[in-house]
Amino acid sequence: MTLLDEGWVWWAVGIAVGVPLLLVVLTELVNNLTRSGNPAAGPLRLLRNWIVPVGALLALLIFAFQTDVDNPWPRVVATIFGFLVILLVLSAFNVALFANAKDGSWRERIPTIFVEIVRLLLVVVGLAFLFQWVWGADVGGLIATLGVTSIVIGLALQNAVGGVISGLLLLFEQPFKIGDWLDVGSVRGRVIEVNWRAVHIDTGSGIQIIPNSTLSGASFTNLSQPEGPKHVTTDVKFTTDDPPHEVIALLVEVADSLPMRVPDERATAEYAGAGAYSVTLPIASPAMEQYALSLYLAWLWYAARRRGLALDGDATDPIAEPGQLERALAVVGPTLHLGEQERELVLSTARLERYGTGEIVQPTGVLPSDIRFVVEGHARMAVEVAGGRIDFATVESGDYIGQTALTREKTLTTVVAADVLTVMVVPLETVDALVRQRPMLAAEIGASIELKRKLASQAIADAGIVRGTLGSR
Known part of the structure; x- marks a missing residue:
């Protein structure tokens, strides 16, 4: 009888040759899966690093060395090998079920703690059967003891456990x-x-x-679900003498000018009778709700005074008190080069207006019917571009807004109140009369238009935006 006739020799040769080849193949697979970010690399790495070597050792002990099965060493190795196989199976199931779960699916919503608890239970059950199979241990009594113990602990900690279970269910849903x-x-x-x-x-x-x-x-x-605009509603009051359609138009106009309004979403206003109105604001996030309501009500106060409407039953405006227009004319008079006769003309036709911080004083693309002269405060001039506005100049006290009314051209810039802004509004007919009597005023307004046009074009160029030359302000 030759050596090759011995069965253990073939087992030894097979293990000596097959295990290295298997390890090389698994190494290549693990490397490829790792580079591609495939989660299956984890179970294969466990298979390569632990299960194959331990399995080879177990095969050597039992089949090659023909160690007695009653010897403790084969049992120890078999226990380790069985435990590693349990881990491999659980890891493979985890990858198959949860690694590539789609967003919003039930597999993606399951909290990790649920998966870990189930995995722990399966490991305990698997180890129980493993010890029973390898060592012949009686695990029935142990399982019964654990069951009774868990019931006692559950009754003692039912309040605390109830909170935990509620939390787990909340996490799952x-x-x-x-x-x-x-x-x-x-x-x-x-x-x-x-x-x-x-x-x-x-x-x-x-x-x-x-x-x-x-x-x-x-x-x-x-409040964050469903995704999309969040509609915030507020109630406001006017007097019954205020025309409802004028009030509704004002409410919607102010709401649509809010910076946190969702683009392409319009505000709505409804009349409930007896001077009561309901306004709905479409905003981007619940986080902006309080700020949006605060800003809206503040802007509405100024806008209602400018329209002569009685918000909250009160239409009084401090800038309409006697003597305010004369004091304002003292500020803007040098800009207009007024004589006594021209002064009386302006006093008889002009009016004062106030704007809250951030309000649009003059929008882009309108044909002004009057010119506004800054009395107090200051404003920012900006050009509208994709994605926002580009500020390019500041309008100070004594300067004017809406000069293109004189040339009958639409505005190409936006003017925004940088703080509480008071302006004197002079109708176009009055400005025409002043220009006819003071040709120098026309030249100054024309120079101002040209300067602001150049500043706007330069701001656009500095921002790297290609746009046609601004023809007017």
């Missing part, structure tokens, strides 16, 4: 996510943390911590 805005009764704010026990909400004045058991047992509103 995912009715909100980090960054969403919630309205939970008296609590309103942004979610900044969600854990097993509680939800942390930033209310702006502190962090409100709401237990998951409380949240899961109550109703709440997710």
